[in-house]
Amino acid sequence: MSLRHALLGLLAEKPASGYDLLKRFETSLAMVWPAQQSQIYGELAKLNEGGLIEITGTGARNRREYGITDAGRAELREWLTEPGLDLAFRSAALLRVFFLWTLTREEGTAYLERFARENRERLATLEAIRDNVEWTGDPAQIAGWLILEYGIRGSRTAEEWARWATEQLTEHLP
């Protein structure tokens, strides 16, 4: 149930509408927790009903702005301080690598080269963001900066790995 906590976390920073939150999921949070529009609106309704967030204002075009409540802040805090740390993740791109041996060597290395290229491109994108954002000392922004740096280092590692893996496949596959 991480989506609800992601929403609570975003609202802890400042009040926002479903639409505002959707935009954040499409940009900064896309990297660590993708979410669809339908899911966001649905979850907001539940959080509101449960008293973890509340409507703090309305605007044009039926806009509803939500703010986090004390109960919401407590729930967020509890989640953040939970002892367990789940390092698990799912990657369809890596899963495919597992079965690359069923293809020809050329097809296999082509896939890994594509993998490398995509990561190199993402690296460039993330570095551009890092270098163009105006970094104030805002606490929430600092957390975002840490994640961005994770993405940069991760992309670099993934690209280097993919180039190394291409070589291995070339050498070791018949």
Add this chain to the structure above:
Amino acid sequence: MSLRHALLGLLAEKPASGYDLLKRFETSLAMVWPAQQSQIYGELAKLNEGGLIEITGTGARNRREYGITDAGRAELREWLTEPGLDLAFRSAALLRVFFLWTLTREEGTAYLERFARENRERLATLEAIRDNVEWTGDPAQIAGWLILEYGIRGSRTAEEWARWATEQLTEHLP
């Protein structure tokens, strides 16, 4: 729909029962595509019904061994050679980092230190596996080795990042 392809990929190597496959999901595949027992058995039934796999033998304790069919191999191949490359992933552990600024500096750094430690432990585990497995030249094993190396490099990068992030939080959070 990656689970079905993961199953097809495993069966492309050699026939196996649902239980055998479950064990592989708990070990090697856990890193890139976790799956529950109920999901595996359900998907196997569907694949069998769809003619992508077939029963190739039975054993004690109601054991049923499945093998991949030509249709299954074709489906696997199609999936592996699809043009799109989905780099997206979900990480609850990273999502939490986004909201660390809502905690005290001590709580925040404690989380990142835990993050570092868990990754260091995983690194040690994976390196131990790499150093103790007997590496034959088997193509399927080589693919597994590439994934293992990805895990090793990724854990190392994550650990280093977490230590760096701890420093940043100490410096920049009030």
Add this chain to the structure above:
DNA sequence: TAACTCATGTAAAAAGTTACATGATTGG
């Protein structure tokens, strides 16, 4: 013979995706 591992199945709930549906406001 008791505990453990092997072995499969299914039901219910939760989470996530895709698609459809609608309408207001704003900027060029």
Add this chain to the structure above:
DNA sequence: CCAATCATGTAACTTTTTACATGAGTTA
């Protein structure tokens, strides 16, 4: 005034998780 963006909602479907349920063979 037209296109783009803002803004929300929901229905249907797929995927994943959790839990319950059962029983056969193996090992100490």
